[in-house]
Amino acid sequence: MSATRTIKAAFHVHSEWSYDAQLPLGEIAALFARQGYEAVFMCEHDRGFDGGRLERYIEACREASAGGPLLVPGIEYADPEDRVHVPVWGPVPFLGERVPTTELLRTVAGRDGAAVLAHPVRRDAWRGFDAQWLRLASGIEIWTRKWDGWAPNPRACRWAAEYGLVGVGALDLHRASQMFPLAMHVEIDGALDGALTVEACVRALRERRCHATIAGQPVAPLTGGALGGAARAVERVRRPVWRRGRVVRERLAGAR
Numbered sequence: 112m113s114a115t116r117t118i119k120a121a122f123h124v125h126s127e128w129s130y131d132a133q134l135p136l137g138e139i140a141a142l143f144a145r146q147g148y149e150a151v152f153m154c155e156h157d158r159g160f161d162g163g164r165l166e167r168y169i170e171a172c173r174e175a176s177a178g179g180p181l182l183v184p185g186i187e188y189a190d191p192e193d194r195v196h197v198p199v200w201g202p203v204p205f206l207g208e209r210v211p212t213t214e215l216l217r218t219v220a221g222r223d224g225a226a227v228l229a230h231p232v233r234r235d236a237w238r239g240f241d242a243q244w245l246r247l248a249s250g251i252e253i254w255t256r257k258w259d260g261w262a263p264n265p266r267a268c269r270w271a272a273e274y275g276l277v278g279v280g281a282l283d284l285h286r287a288s289q290m291f292p293l294a295m296h297v298e299i300d301g302a303l304d305g306a307l308t309v310e311a312c313v314r315a316l317r318e319r320r321c322h323a324t325i326a327g328q329p330v331a332p333l334t335g336g337a338l339g340g341a342a343r344a345v346e347r348v349r350r351p352v353w354r355r356g357r358v359v360r361e362r363l364a365g366a367r
Contacts, residue, residue: 118307120150120295120321123187123198123229123255123281128168129156132285136175136182142287144179148294150312151180154187154198154283157208165205181307187229188215195236196229197248201313216247225316227279230255231267245270249317250277254330256291257283268334277316280323280330293330297321 125132126139134142136153143151153172160168165186172182185200191209197216199206201224206215219226227250231237245251251271254263263278271278280293298320299311315321323330 115298115300115320118149118297118299119147119324120152120183120297120312121148121282121284121293122152122227122279122295123154123252124151124284125154125156125187128171129187129285130158131156134286136171138287140175140179140182142290146290148180149307150183150297152183152185152198152200152295152312152316154185157186157188157205160186160205160208162205181309181312183309183312190215194234195239196233197226198229199224199226200309200316201225212244213241213247216244220247223317225249225313227252227277227281227316229281230258230283232258232264237266240270245274245276248276249319250279252281253278253334254293254323254325255281255283256293257285257289263330263334265334275319277319277321278323278330278334280325292326294324294327295321296324 121143124139126134126136128136139151155168169184172184176182183200185198186205187196187198188206188210189196189208190212195212197212199215199219201219201222203219203222203224206218216226226248228240228244228248229252231240231252232255251267252264253267253271268278270276280295282289282291282293284290297312297315299307299315301311325333
């Protein structure tokens, strides 16, 4: 049996390479290094990319990884309606914008890439999910901090269990203030003193050798039972308060 080790990784992080984010890759590496992450699964929007830009981005991630956590380059693809989003990692060329989800997932699977169905609650994307997507994907985001708040998504948790998918704890981070103690514990092939590689990280995701954690503890207890119910109750109280606060902040910003 080959040696393995477990690393702490962040999932679904955007840099200034995405049209709606501003953090340079170097700042992202430093930000996650301070929190003890060993890998960051990056996730840039497909808008504005092409094959050449993807190659430059991959090289920029490699350079920014020197001396810090490994930045795993990835692209978040949107379907033609910009409703279903699918982050993709691995040896997959740029596939274009507005790619239909079934075609996208089949292509990624055929090229040994890893694909995750992102934030099912955004624009009620879950309503359009096809069962074959759940069979083709490597994982589904069961807790996306930006969209699910302080509790996992029960429907996504059920799908992850039913289809044998990785239940991903994701940040969807666009700025430093969105840091949250969600992480993935990823089981990597190789000796403890071996160099961490993009290929090993993607392979672990494809082979379902990872699980979500919150503040270092498994997320699983929060996906059901009394703890899960309590977490969702807190979120039901928090969300309307946060929304009202956002309206106030936007009005104040507009008045300046």
